[in-house]
Amino acid sequence: MTLTIEHFYILVGLLLAGVAIMNLMDRSNPRRFTTALFWGLYALLYLAGERMPPAAVGALMIGMALLAGFGGVKAGAPKTLGVEERRASVARLGNRIFIPALLLPLVTVLGATVLKDVQIGGLPMLDPAHLTLVSMGCGAIVALIAACWLTRSTPLQGVREARRLVDAMSWAVVLPHILAVLGLLFSEAGVGKAVAHLTTTYIGMDSRFIAVAVFCIGMALFTIVMGNGFAAFPVMAGGVGIPVLIGMYGANPAVMAAIGMFSAYCGTLMTPMAANFNIVPAALLKLPDKNAVIRAQMPSALPILVANIFLLYFLMNL
Amino acid sequence: MQSAVNLWPLLGVVVVVAGFLLRANPVLVAVAACGVTGVAAAMPVMTLLESLGTAFVKTRNLPLILLLPLAAIGLLERFGLREQAQSVIAKVRSATAGRLLIVYLFARESTAAMGLTSLGGHPTMVRPLVAPMAEAAAETQYGSLPERVRHRIRAMSAATDNIGLFFGEDIFVAFGAIVLMHTILQAEGIEVNPLHIALWGIPTAITAFIIHAWNLHRLDAEIRREVAASAAGKGVA
Numbered sequence: 001m002t003l004t005i006e007h008f009y010i011l012v013g014l015l016l017a018g019v020a021i022m023n024l025m026d027r028s029n030p031r032r033f034t035t036a037l038f039w040g041l042y043a044l045l046y047l048a049g050e051r052m053p054p055a056a057v058g059a060l061m062i063g064m065a066l067l068a069g070f071g072g073v074k075a076g077a078p079k080t081l082g083v084e085e086r087r088a089s090v091a092r093l094g095n096r097i098f099i100p101a102l103l104l105p106l107v108t109v110l111g112a113t114v115l116k117d118v119q120i121g122g123l124p125m126l127d128p129a130h131l132t133l134v135s136m137g138c139g140a141i142v143a144l145i146a147a148c149w150l151t152r153s154t155p156l157q158g159v160r161e162a163r164r165l166v167d168a169m170s171w172a173v174v175l176p177h178i179l180a181v182l183g184l185l186f187s188e189a190g191v192g193k194a195v196a197h198l199t200t201t202y203i204g205m206d207s208r209f210i211a212v213a214v215f216c217i218g219m220a221l222f223t224i225v226m227g228n229g230f231a232a233f234p235v236m237a238g239g240v241g242i243p244v245l246i247g248m249y250g251a252n253p254a255v256m257a258a259i260g261m262f263s264a265y266c267g268t269l270m271t272p273m274a275a276n277f278n279i280v281p282a283a284l285l286k287l288p289d290k291n292a293v294i295r296a297q298m299p300s301a302l303p304i305l306v307a308n309i310f311l312l313y314f315l316m317n318l
Numbered sequence: 319m320q321s322a323v324n325l326w327p328l329l330g331v332v333v334v335v336a337g338f339l340l341r342a343n344p345v346l347v348a349v350a351a352c353g354v355t356g357v358a359a360a361m362p363v364m365t366l367l368e369s370l371g372t373a374f375v376k377t378r379n380l381p382l383i384l385l386l387p388l389a390a391i392g393l394l395e396r397f398g399l400r401e402q403a404q405s406v407i408a409k410v411r412s413a414t415a416g417r418l419l420i421v422y423l424f425a426r427e428s429t430a431a432m433g434l435t436s437l438g439g440h441p442t443m444v445r446p447l448v449a450p451m452a453e454a455a456a457e458t459q460y461g462s463l464p465e466r467v468r469h470r471i472r473a474m475s476a477a478t479d480n481i482g483l484f485f486g487e488d489i490f491v492a493f494g495a496i497v498l499m500h501t502i503l504q505a506e507g508i509e510v511n512p513l514h515i516a517l518w519g520i521p522t523a524i525t526a527f528i529i530h531a532w533n534l535h536r537l538d539a540e541i542r543r544e545v546a547a548s549a550a551g552k553g554v555a
Contacts (some may be wrong), residue, residue: 005379012385042398049375055364057371062349069346081396090398090405101394101446104387108436133382136436143390151397161392165441166385171345177374177381178348180520182330184373185352189327189359197323226330230495234502242506254514257499258488262522265484269477272338277343280384281476282441285449287469290344295478296470300530307525314519 001120004127008137008296011044019163026076034072038064040167042174065178068171075167079160092149100146105141111135165284172283176276183226183273192231195222196239212313215240219260220267220305227273229264236260251316259312266308269301270294330355372403387442395446395549403447404454413455415471416538419478422533426482433490438479449475456541464548467541474537478530485526489519 016039024036041064049057064214067073067199081089090097111126112135118125141238144158181256186192198220217269222232241260245251268274271294278293289295330351337347356366391399407413429437438444449472456463456471463471487493492514498513 003384007387009378013383015385015389017499018339019476035543036503045374046378046422049378052371054369054371057374058367058369061370061374062367065345065349069343069349086396086401088429090401093397093402095402095406097394097397097399100390101399101442104442105437105439109434112436113433122496130379132436133379136383137386139436140386140390143387144393147390147393151393153393153397155389157396158393160532161396162385162388165388165392171343173381174385175344175348176384177377177452178345180377180380181370181373182334182348182352182355182378185332185369186327188369189330189355189361191327191331191355193323194325194328195331197325211369212439212497225334230498233495233499237499237502238366238506242503242508246508252518253503253510255518257503257510258518259522260513261488261495261499262485262526265488268484271482273342274336276380276384277440277480280471281444281479284440284445285472287473289469292469292473293480296473299533300477300481300526303529304522304526307529308518310520311521311525315518 002123002127003125003134003138004136005130005133008134009049010045011137013043015041016046016166017160018042018159019043019166022160022163023076023167029074029076031072031074032076034067035074038067038073043274059183061178061249066175068174073170075170078164078167080164089151096150100143100150100249103146104136104143107138107139107142108132111138143159168286169280169283172275172280175279179227179273179275183228183231186226187231192222192226192235195225196235200239205240205248208249209313211240211244211249212316213309215245215256215260216263216305216309216312219263220270223264223267224271224273227268227271229268232264232267233257233261236264245316249316251312252318255312255316255318259308259315262309263305266301266305270296324359326358327355329358382438384441387439390439391446399446400450402403403450406455407451407454410455410456411458414459414538415452415456415474415541416534416536418452418455419448419474419534419537422475423478423527423530423534424483426479427486427523430483430486431523432490432492433487435483435487435490435493438483440479444475444479448479460541460545463541464544467544467548470544471537471541472535478534481526483529486522489516489523491516 020036020039020043023032026032029035041060112132148155204213219232219236222236223229227231241256246253246257272279279290282290282293329387333354426438452471452475453468483490488495496512499515503510
């Protein structure tokens with residue numbers, strides 16, 4: 001049997017259902033019914049999304065967004081250990097507490113490298129199409145078992161703690177997902193073609209340096225809009241990189257591609273659209289300013305982008 | 319004037335930009351932009367809902383990386399993971415927030431360059447380990463920190479993870495981005511060795527390390543200034 005990503009969709013669906021039920025029963029949550037409905041809907045879309053009519057999924061997604069957008073998703077009062085108890089636990093466990101935390105990435109890497117080609121009954125053990133995610137799922141389970149054993153807790157306590165973290169992040173959990181949907185819709189509606197059309201029609205590319213600058217800055221700007229460098233690359237490479245840089249100025253395609261993609265990454269560092277990198281950490285780290293991570297990245301992203309322009313200019317004809 | 323390219327879907331982009339500038343709830347902004355883009359592209363309502371639903375089901379893999387580790391990490395936090403990480407770093411006298419993050423930047427970028435991208439990450443490394451350690455390093459130096467400085471250190475921890483990951487992973491030859499670039503160039507009839515794409519990423523990867531490490535170095539000076547200013551402010555009041 002192959003361990004596939006669908007198994008982990010079910011696992012995450014059950015986890016979210018647990019979050020929904022715990023919120024429903026929690027009188028300390030000021031919006032427990034709408035909060036439970038929100039996480040319940042998300043659980044449903046993980047457990048049964050592929051068997052539902054797509055239009056119904058779309059409607060439920062909009063429902064979730066409205067619940068979240070109008071303040072329907074709140075947290076209960078978190079129940080943590082008292083300072084004394086926790087201090088006692090730290091004294092008892094010492095550095096052993098790092099073991100499960102490090103098992104998680106180690107098992108993930110092991111799965112993605114060593115167990116990659118392991119077969120059981122002629123079938124791969126881990127889904128090759130989603131190798132990293134499936135390995136990470138295994139790592140999460142191994143880490144949870146180790147953590148339960150070490151702290152003498154039940155997996156149910158683990159679900160309670162997951163709920164505490166999910167509650168604290170609130171709607172930021174689903175933002176990357178909804179933005180990914182928007183990104184796909186943008187591509188489907190032809191936003192990419194429109195942007196490429198505007199940049200190539202209204203900016204003269206007669207100078208080699210201007211062409212390089214347009215290419216790099218365009219990559220970054222396009223990524224800021226779409227939230228994803230992978231969406232920007234085909235458009236800017238097709239619009240400027242291949243016809244102008246390679247066609248007119250004889251650039252080395254490998255240099256154009258490598259530095260072009262890195263310019264797109266500079267854009268990823270500066271956009272709230274890349275929510276899983278920029279907005280979710282702000283929620284995870286309880287930062288009052290949701291753009292604090294972007295603000296911290298700007299002083300690095302902008303100089304790197306400028307450096308990219310010069311690197312591409314000087315390296316592309318070597 | 320006749321134009322072959324339909325520019326109306328750009329209205330969706332306008333909604334996103336306006337929404338984020340007005341600091342409206344990002345989830346609402348995203349859904350509003352979906353609606354506007356669909357209408358601007360002249361999609362019937364049912365087609366739009368179907369597109370949204372199909373895309374939503376297809377992208378369910380994205381939140382897994384955030385959701386799967388939460389139970390284990392939450393449990394360890396309950397029993398003092400962050401406190402232990404802080405007490406370990408407090409024993410290293412020469413540690414500062416900036417130096418610690420430079421070491422993490424190097425580790426993150428070089429492991430990502432070897433394809434080990436899952437050795438870091440916000441839920442698994444930054445929240446339980448890196449950010450508390452960076453805060454503790456600054457605390458060991460200066461005693462208690464103003465909230466602003468705490469938040470700044472945490473934001474820089476997250477930024478360091480992102481920058482290390484982005485500029486490392488792309489010089490690993492089997493990474494998805496390299497495959498994508500190779501496929502796109504091939505489709506245009508341009509043959510490139512994927513290894514060359516990976517190698518030509520190295521100058522930028524090094525530049526990115528130097529620039530961000532310099533900013534982390536400046537973070538230490540910034541913390542010193544902020545702590546002094548806050549102490550002086552308290553003295554006056």
